[in-house]
Amino acid sequence: MGGSDSKNTATFAHRSTRVTKVAFAYGKVAGGTGALTDGINVTSATRTGAGVYDVVLTTGIAVTNRRVVVTCRDAVAGIINVTAQPSATAFTISTFDATPAPADRDFEFSVDQITS
Numbered sequence: 245m246g247g248s249d250s251k252n253t254a255t256f257a258h259r260s261t262r263v264t265k266v267a268f269a270y271g272k273v274a275g276g277t278g279a280l281t282d283g284i285n286v287t288s289a290t291r292t293g294a295g296v297y298d299v300v301l302t303t304g305i306a307v308t309n310r311r312v313v314v315t316c317r318d319a320v321a322g323i324i325n326v327t328a329q330p331s332a333t334a335f336t337i338s339t340f341d342a343t344p345a346p347a348d349r350d351f352e353f354s355v356d357q358i359t360s
Contacts (some may be wrong), residue, residue, distance in 0.1 A: 264303035268310065269301050269355040272317070277338065285355075287333075295339040295346030296327075301355065304332030309358055312337075317350040324351055 256319035278291025287300045307329045314324050321342040328336040339349035
């Protein structure tokens with residue numbers, strides 16, 4: 245079903261459509277401060293409120309051609325998701341505790357470029 249074309253590219257065959265995903269950007273964010281602690285092709289991460297973080301990419305990619313994957317880096321139950329993608333260079337991530345109330349959480353994300 246799938247295969248790896250190179251270190252950062254995977255190709256998946258789905259019926260008659262061939263889809264390729266390429267790692268485009270990556271980052272780690274400290275939840276309490278919103279500080280970007282590690283990243284590739286990421287200009288900044290900013291905490292704009294409890295559990296809300298705006299991420300800006302260095303190089304843009306069309307919203308229709310990207311997939312953002314977000315993972316919490318702590319062991320506390322809760323929710324994390326991408327809540328807005330207003331432009332080719334920006335998106336917003338929101339994090340919540342288990343209740344679910346907005347809560348600051350450490351997280352990491354990757355942005356994949358999707359082509360078919």
